[in-house]
Amino acid sequence: MTHSIAILGASGYTGAELVRLIATHPGLSITAMTGERKAGQPMASVFPFLRHLDLPDLCRIDEVNFSAVDLAFCALPHGTSASVIKDLPHDLKIVDLSADFRLKDPAVYKRWYGKDHEAPEMLGSAVYGLTEFYREEIRATRFVAGTGCNAATGQYAVRPLLSAGLIDPDEIVINLITGVSGAGRSLKENLLHAELSEGANAYAIGGTHRHLGEFDQEFSAIVGRKVEVQFTPHLAPMNRGILATVYVRGDAQAIHAEFERVYAEEPFIEVLPFGQAPSTHDVRGSNFVHVGVAADRREGRAQVFATLDNLTKGSSGQALQNANLMLGLPETEGLMLAPLFP
């Protein structure tokens, strides 16, 4: 028996990535895919790389028969997602990939996203989708809010250290390099090949990136008081991949040992030998996270590195991992694809 899946917003990169992953998942069957502006089109005309699959044509959301759907992935744009989800059947299992339900506090949402939330009454019911740290809540819920891809990367490098009290919460610098697919299939000048290839730049500088809302929420909750990290993302000419280089104060060996302990049983998290740095190349297209630790030459300081594929572990792979839990399937089903290298 397979579970019936709907993908709302299948015409973007995260929607297509969900299809890619589900293509070889034995327990799931895609019965509806939506794309408002491309309704009526076959997926092969929107994403020719999926041409070999037998998929339903794109339709409008109001054409979906949700009573026949076991779980819906919501891969809609930020803002749109909340207004759609609030009207979905209240017993439908939902994994949202947008930013709309990540933040618990409507005021915090408004601060980072610049507008009132469309469904503030639902904020409390969404489980934050960072699987390794909310596994049991996810297993028990019908509604998961996927994390930001940058936010996920940083958290894999920082959360266990805060929980174990191994680093100074006030001295965390998260420097991050990200690929371009995180910005979606959107027509912006700075995403053009001619503008992006062969160069790099920082963006959302000075602590203005929206994923800081997630860092603040999560890190403060762990420590039990307000924690504000420094965070600078950079755009590099690569399609997939995020690398977080995190400067922390603490003992590097203890940090490494803690990662090895905490992540020992995690199927998707690989802790590198002490002193090795991971590369985005080595996780591309996969649900894996590679974590590394190095001691700085200055005593009491260390660097932690975490890398993942923003479209897989940072978004659609995470969503599928969570869906597996929600549906009572093996957590790793459909997700053990090896990275693509080179």
Next chain:
Amino acid sequence: MTHSIAILGASGYTGAELVRLIATHPGLSITAMTGERKAGQPMASVFPFLRHLDLPDLCRIDEVNFSAVDLAFCALPHGTSASVIKDLPHDLKIVDLSADFRLKDPAVYKRWYGKDHEAPEMLGSAVYGLTEFYREEIRATRFVAGTGCNAATGQYAVRPLLSAGLIDPDEIVINLITGVSGAGRSLKENLLHAELSEGANAYAIGGTHRHLGEFDQEFSAIVGRKVEVQFTPHLAPMNRGILATVYVRGDAQAIHAEFERVYAEEPFIEVLPFGQAPSTHDVRGSNFVHVGVAADRREGRAQVFATLDNLTKGSSGQALQNANLMLGLPETEGLMLAPLFP
């Protein structure tokens, strides 16, 4: 029950690609992997992207217990392969990925590879590994010689047309754009990022590329007389992917109809709607081939396009497809991974 697999030459790109594919293949188990210069090292130190897998360490070929091996993939360099294979047990199933057994005639081999063949007596026993055209021979043999990646791409675009007599065999121009991984993990100046990125160039110009040996052998056999195509490969800054643009004389509509007929039941070959051109982006990391046809503005002339991933369908994916047949497994097992896009 799983079949026991050895990968000879696992420290190169095609070897690593085999591991990537076999990682999620339910019927195969890798029991030995060799790398002469890296013997004793774990695969994770040679290819960190495979870190999550439980693999045997690299060893020397003479350390492999072949009596416990059901099938060996031979991903060794050209020349080395023949000298190794000739000493392997004569009942071992072998899929060779090198160029050593593609050409049937030792004199032709010497012309294109510049030296005498190491095991000319074995040339006749190898089945040419272009699965769709040698399927039954492959199923019945214990020894398959994988095709050249460029040679495979061109043949998908040309073979059915020659067989059906739809094009003039003397007026075929195969223009080809290829990614860089086809050259392997070799330290050559022109393969450096700084030399290759952001530019393109032709190479092996004037009909000097070795894969012409395969084109000649195969196309001449189909037509029943000597056929010599024109062929110019170009290197573009991409890691995976080959695109053949083939200029032919014939009726474009008839050509397209023939492709649809011939490839209708093929699990890995997608024929695009008439007038559409395929993109290497849409097959990356997969075993699929996309074929397209367009009529030229000049009557009686057409262009045929074929694209595949050189490391997958052009090499290791093809090898696995053939191994599946040789082992009595479903032909598509482990190979239905969707392409990676973007």
Next chain:
Amino acid sequence: MTHSIAILGASGYTGAELVRLIATHPGLSITAMTGERKAGQPMASVFPFLRHLDLPDLCRIDEVNFSAVDLAFCALPHGTSASVIKDLPHDLKIVDLSADFRLKDPAVYKRWYGKDHEAPEMLGSAVYGLTEFYREEIRATRFVAGTGCNAATGQYAVRPLLSAGLIDPDEIVINLITGVSGAGRSLKENLLHAELSEGANAYAIGGTHRHLGEFDQEFSAIVGRKVEVQFTPHLAPMNRGILATVYVRGDAQAIHAEFERVYAEEPFIEVLPFGQAPSTHDVRGSNFVHVGVAADRREGRAQVFATLDNLTKGSSGQALQNANLMLGLPETEGLMLAPLFP
């Protein structure tokens, strides 16, 4: 004394390239730059790479005092250009970089561009801007129509051979790989980094690319009868550069000798030793053209290769070269910049 220059349409890539080149040109001074939607903005906010230059802010075309302008480069979009140029002062020197005045016949224009020409009465007065072949006409005119960048590349490889009767005009296949900046700074999905990087595809297949209008016009004029080449452009992940691989029927040695003869005194055209293929890498950012010739293994057939930078020699560099001639300046002034490698 410097000449006063206006750049109409300075907010696109060809406009910015003109600024880049003129920046170190001792005889020209930019006194007006237009950009309708960005009027009032400093160039540094549109193109930060030009930040170091002391440039006028962008303005609207109707704000330009053309009486103080010696020569205007018109780098406006196709279609817009004609409607602007027809209203410019009739004694103003103009170098148009658009497609609007390349074709002499309004019917041919309509066929390729799909609409009636905005200023058909001016078609006859524009000199086709392929400097090496129209040098004296350019020197004498006040109005030059720049060539298509693909069209220029193909012509450098073919024109001398048709003029000398060295090749069969009916058997010319121009296969071309082009970089993405030729499509301009336009927001199209296929120009996004995520869609374009790491892959290649043909476009405008089957003889539908607009630059065929130029090939037809020019080649037919040389031969004295209708000549229709085959032409397939491919998009590769590089920002600058075009490589034409041209399949011809003729004697390769004679072809090479003719190139050496014809281009011997040309300051920007380098003929490579026989049998060598040029690379787009080696002309990037420069006004140079590299031409190569190889004999095919089939007698009487040859390949000719030509490469140039589409934004420089294929567009803005060509325009400046022509402007130099029109203003009585040394033809190479401001254009001897070496290519940028790597």
Next chain:
Amino acid sequence: MTHSIAILGASGYTGAELVRLIATHPGLSITAMTGERKAGQPMASVFPFLRHLDLPDLCRIDEVNFSAVDLAFCALPHGTSASVIKDLPHDLKIVDLSADFRLKDPAVYKRWYGKDHEAPEMLGSAVYGLTEFYREEIRATRFVAGTGCNAATGQYAVRPLLSAGLIDPDEIVINLITGVSGAGRSLKENLLHAELSEGANAYAIGGTHRHLGEFDQEFSAIVGRKVEVQFTPHLAPMNRGILATVYVRGDAQAIHAEFERVYAEEPFIEVLPFGQAPSTHDVRGSNFVHVGVAADRREGRAQVFATLDNLTKGSSGQALQNANLMLGLPETEGLMLAPLFP
């Protein structure tokens, strides 16, 4: 009158970049270029992009007639450079691009480069080549040691702030993204296109990069006590360009004001408006440095950004700027080329 220039080590990237820059320099003439392994070859065969230039063939160093040379650029590998320079005529003007004479203390040299210095007696006589901060010393010397490219980038972001006492010297984190040409034309696996494109990684982690020697030397000298920054370089898939993102403690507005004051008259340093981040794209191929400043959301913390082209301002452009000073030429001669974009 032109000055006669020798380029020792012209077969590498920095040597070729020197040729590119000198190509349009009116006051310099290249009379000798060396390349030990490629002696006898024309430069066009080593770097075809320089084909259009009339250059001497490569020769061995012992073939150079230094009595006819006014200034030698030494672009040899680290280690080799010192052993060559110590035997050059003692009155020859020399600009060394290697690491051999950057560090003043032989013990510090040994710590970072792992061996005894070949010419320790010369360490004191070399002027550190960061032009803007050693201009008068450079003008007066005959021997300049070019800086590390990463070291230069970081210093443009940090030096004025330390001099003005605007930041805490003990809390400086220099995070850096660099292009691949900084590693030279060397055959290393991690520099292959297939290994590098489409991904990023940190290297020399934990404070082990050799350029830390320069940071320590220079920053400690400014502050008057030992200063040790944290520094993590990252490799991104781009050929040229370095971006330093520096986390500092201080007042962002004061920092920005100081940069505007200090760099006001510098011909090659552009300070961006407050709150803007520079991009490597905007300095590619040029001698310009773009500097930006942003306030962090946490009071008293700021980020400083500096970007330059490692081969130009970070190496060969800096060298030429210094040579201009040493020869009494205008400092900007041959260096006002605009960046290449896109």
